[in-house]
Amino acid sequence: MADTICRTLRDGGLEGEHAPALTIKDSKASPFGFDVFNYVLTQLSNYILAGKSQSRGLVVVAYSRSPSFYVDLLKRRGIDIASSHDWIHILDCYTDPLGWKNWLIDKDISQEASSLSSFCQDVRNLDKLYSLIIEQGKGLIGQGKDRFSIAIDSDVVQKFGFKVNPLLRSFIFFWWNLPDQVSSIFWLLHSDLHEIKFTSVLEYLSSMVASVEPFNQAAFGQRVDLENLSMLEQNFRKGKFHVRFKRRNGRVRVMCEEILVELAGIKFTPVLSEDEIINQRLLPKRYGFVQQVQFNLQLSEEERNERAKVxxxxxxxxxxxxxxxxxxxxxxxxxxxxxxxxxxxxxxxxxxxxxxxxxxxxxxxxxxxxxxxxxxxxxx
Amino acid sequence: MENQNLNLLDRALGLDGPSEPWPLSGRVVLIEDCVETSGSFVLHQLVKRSLSPTSSNVIIFVAFANPFSHYDRILRKLGCNLVTQRDNKRFIFFDMLMLRCPDVDEGKSSEGGLVLLYEKILKTICGLPGDKKDYVTIMIDDISLVEVAANGGSDYVLDFLHYCHALTSEFDCSLITLNHEDIYSSMERPTLILQMEYLADILIKAEPLSTGLATDVHGQLTVLNKGTSHRLGRSGNKIHNFHYKLYVVLWRKKLVISIDKGYSSEKRSFRRTYHVNGRLGFWNLNTLCVTHLLNG
Incomplete structure (x- = not known):
């Protein structure tokens, strides 16, 4: 299913159609959104490098990690962008997002952007930021009919003191004015940091919403004790991965997987088959539900024997x-x-x-x- | 690292490995406590570990909560002389007790004070000799008082913390902060503490036992060590939970502070704790005992 997401982003949009958009959201109880983001970023980079993707370039808007982090990440996954980086550009909103370093009197403390990244020192000026993103993307693909993708690694509402309404207004304006050259776009947000209104609007805009939820909901928010420690530990390694696909014909499809965070990275595994899920729902052994229903869900041994005789x-x-x-x-x-x-x-x-x-x-x-x-x- | 002196907290933080490179390099540690169980002793432990003779760490300590004399008294009892370390430029102390960010009414933003503080930290790091720059630990005690100094502007505090976080990737230094979780308990969406938890690579929670107050156990520590990718490679997610007891020591004598799995201490007090834990049937018999000196 995670691969389906990556393939959708890889294939991009049709002529005249809006670019497919993915929202990755997580919460404090299961903070694996960034791992999912890294996974999608790596897969899309692989597709672009192999020439299988509609987009020919990628602009990474780095709010929560430094450009060097992404260079290391891709290097670890076998993509060396230090040597060949004409397909990727990192917009560095991390190192000096508010221009504090510019205010410093001592100009000896200087900073230099590398050739694959550029600084954004006023992230509060959203119009300028968005035009910078598009500018960098167009710089990657040139004047041809090629397209590029955009990856935004965090939401910035609270961190940089944005107010929700102006930010939404600005983002929606950016969204509807995305040029045709944008093949796909994906972003990460931490749902518990925002008002529901904010996350809902972004979800409406997205053609795919991937939400990471805790494996054990009950373990979250309680004081740690013997009972919930093991559940907390499970939540620290595993999570549920729900994806909502909105198709061109308007149909919505929801799928579910499990994610496992390992040393090698994040791993997606399919959940139980539909029948097993239904059985589990009908027969939650933990609560002794079978004893409470008014009818038999299964045959007894005697009934089974009688049935065999027919x-x-x-x-x-x-x-x-x-x-x-x-x-x-x-x-x-x-x-x-x-x-x-x-x-x-x-x-x-x-x-x-x-x-x-x-x-x-x-x-x-x-x-x-x-x-x-x-x-x-x-x-x- | 002196393995014989390591306690459960050190092991949970990964300090049982080689001291160089410093295991917390490039990482963000958040200590969360509440009024029933203060987590400041964890901060003192980390100061002591950072300044151990086997490490080359330099601490930039930003104190909003207590004066230098307070930390000096405590660390002296733990076997670490902060005055000497300050003279050796291994312990750089910023006394922020009197910091008051200018009010908006005064024509300046509250952000200004924190920008100046950031500038001070950045200049200090840049002014260190080349071989010391890679071993810097920034400690902030505590974040709730930074918010007070910024006239309640949590957005400014988050901006300041973002810049401190950026230093961890720029200079590979570590950032250790203390905050009080219960301050935000009445808020529907406590943005500051949530953002800090998202920023943190290691979260240490000091909280009371879920079963209530106990005579021989003062609280429990839960260490959530997120597996992060850094230049040393990737480490997996780990979670540790153990009980602790704080000792109030009123005399000037160094005590053994590390106890591990019930056999490394020679002190009677530990044996009693162990025995009590066993008798009460706590699931985890490993108890961390830390000398916490309230008054010298």
Whole structure:
């Protein structure tokens, strides 16, 4: 599923369509949003380098980590951007976001941006910042029809004293004025730092929302004790990863995976199958729910035995007699046998005084012990 | 590192490895406490560890809570002479008790005071000899008082902390801060403490036992060591939880302070604690005992 996200960002948008956008959100209880962000960033970088992506360049807006962090990160994943970086640019909003260093009297304390990054020293001027992002992206791809992607590594509302409404207004303006050259965009936000209004608006704008949730909800916010320590520990390594895809036709699809944070990085594993989830929901053993319902969800041993004794209509076949299966063809031999059946067997046995059902198993019929619902293929 | 003197806290922080490079280099440590269980002793422990003879660390201590004499008395009892360390330029003390950021009414922003403080820290680091620049630890005691000094402007404090955080990647120094969690308990969305927790690589929580007050255990420490990627490689997420007891020592005598797994102490007090823990059936028999000197 995480790969589906990366592929969607890789494929970008169609001509005249808005760029696909991904919101990655986490919370204090499960702060793995940054790991997910790094994963998506690495995958997209790989696609761009391999020429498989619609975008040919990537602009990383670095609020919460330094450019050197991203250089190291990509290097560890086998992408050396120090030698070849004509496809990536890091806008450094981390080192001096408010221009404090410029205010310092002692000019000996200087800073130099490397060739793959540039400083933004006034992040509060959002219009300037957004135009800088677009400018850097266009600088990467040139004047052709190529496109680029944008990655924003954090929300900045509280950190730099932004007020929610002006920030939203500015961001929405930026969003609707994204040039066609933008292939895809993704950003990270910490949901518990914001008003619901803020996160909701960003989610509405996004075609994909990936939310990282704690593995054990109960463990969060309590004082640590013997009971919840193990749950807390689990939350510290694992999380639930829900993704909401909004498709072009308007359909919304929600998928779920588990994430495991390991030494090598983040790992996504599929959750239980749908049937298992339903079973788990119906039968939460922990609460003894089975005892509380008014009906039986499962057969008892006795009922199972009784059920096994029931002779199904076609089960008289195979009792030493040749099994006849109708396969739709009428051969000479079959005609003979059919005639035999029609003359000999299909006559009701008046002596027995009982009715009986004669059944020829069709070649497409299920086996007698099949658990499949025969009406499963009906499009009701 | 002197392994025989290490306690559970040191191990949880990864200080049991080689002292160079300093295990906390480039990392942010947040100590959270509450009024029932003060976490300042953790700060004192870390000062002592940073200034140990085997390490080359330089501490820039930004004190909003107490004067130099307070820390000097405590650290002296822990076997560390801060006056000597200050003379050797290994302990650089910024007394911020009298800092008052200009008010907005005075024509300047409260941010100005914190910008000047940042400038002071930055200049100090830049002024250090080349071989010392890589071993700087910035300690702030405590963040809630920084907020008071900034006239309640938590946005300014967050900006200041962001710049301090940037120093950790620029100079590979470590940032250790103390804050009081219960101050924000009535707030619906305590942005400052939440942001600090997001910034922190290691979160140390000092809190009372969930079972209530106990005679022989003063509280519990939970150390959440986030696995972060840094130049030393990536370390996995780890969580540690242990009980502690603070000793009030009123005489000038050095005491053993590290106890590990119930066998390294020669002190009777520890044996008693261990015994009590065993009798009460606490799940974790490892108890951290720290001498905490209130008055010299």
């Amino acid at each position: 002779v199904l209509p076609f089960e008289h076949q195979g009792n030493g007699k040749p099994i006849q299966i109708y396969d739709g063809r009428r051969s000479l031999g079959e005609n003979k046998e059919e005639a035999l059946v029609s003359t000999g067997k299909l006559q009701p046995d008046e002596d027995s005084g009982k009715g009986q059902i004669i059944y020829f198993r069709d070649s497409d019929d299920e086996m007698p012990d099949s658990d499949e619902d025969p009406d499963d293929d009906l499009d009701i």
